[in-house]
Amino acid sequence: MKVLEIALQNAAISDHKALEAIAWTKSRPFADLRRAMLFLATTFGLWGFSFSLESNDIRSLLQSISIFPFTLGVTYLFFHFYASSDQSRQYS
Numbered sequence: 001m002k003v004l005e006i007a008l009q010n011a012a013i014s015d016h017k018a019l020e021a022i023a024w025t026k027s028r029p030f031a032d033l034r035r036a037m038l039f040l041a042t043t044f045g046l047w048g049f050s051f052s053l054e055s056n057d058i059r060s061l062l063q064s065i066s067i068f069p070f071t072l073g074v075t076y077l078f079f080h081f082y083a084s085s086d087q088s089r090q091y092s
Helices: 002-010 016-023 031-050 056-065 067-085
Strands: none
Touching: 031 056, 031 067, 056 067
16 A cells, blocks of 8 residues: 555656556455456346347447446456466465
8 A cells, every 4th residue: 555655646656566566456366357257247248138128229328338347357357367477476
């Protein structure tokens, strides 16, 4: 948390270690993967449900809304694989 405060005070984050400290949380190893799967399942549920609707306007709306959880799911997948690729980190 202190790294984040210093970065916000300086208004620039240029140190690679500072970026890793901000991105890394002390959660369980597969927490990001679980979140990613939850968001992606929500995405495909909304997207699939939109095809059962007759109104094109509502269908387009649901497909547009499903972009947000898709983006979050892909981001959490990136965090999961980025964090697990560094073998020097210790899970607590």
